[in-house]
Amino acid sequence: MAFRDDLRQAFDLISHRPTVGAAATNVALPDVRRVYLGRIRYFIYYRVKPDQVEILALWHGNRGQNPEL
Numbered sequence: 001m002a003f004r005d006d007l008r009q010a011f012d013l014i015s016h017r018p019t020v021g022a023a024a025t026n027v028a029l030p031d032v033r034r035v036y037l038g039r040i041r042y043f044i045y046y047r048v049k050p051d052q053v054e055i056l057a058l059w060h061g062n063r064g065q066n067p068e069l
Contacts, residue, residue: 006037007058010044018048027069032056045069 013020014035021033024045034045045057045067057067 003040006040006042007044010035010037011055014044014046014053018046018053021046024066024069026066029056029069032069036061 019033021035021044024032024034027045029047031047032045033047034043036043041061043057043059043061044055045059047054047056056069059067
């Protein structure tokens with residue numbers, strides 16, 4: 001339940017405040033942001049488009065490096 005609940009809350013937050021995430025570093029794609037979900041230890045990587053938020057990756061913190069984006 002924590003996983004699903006945290007994802008739902010994060011997606012809701014991102015959809016209402018798309019600039020909430022920090023700029024992701026060390027990724028090839030431009031304008032990538034990320035939000036850390038501390039309780040479940042996942043990052044959501046995303047980009048803000050004019051009419052939508054594009055989710056690029058869901059990445060566990062134990063995986064080390066950023067995803068290849």
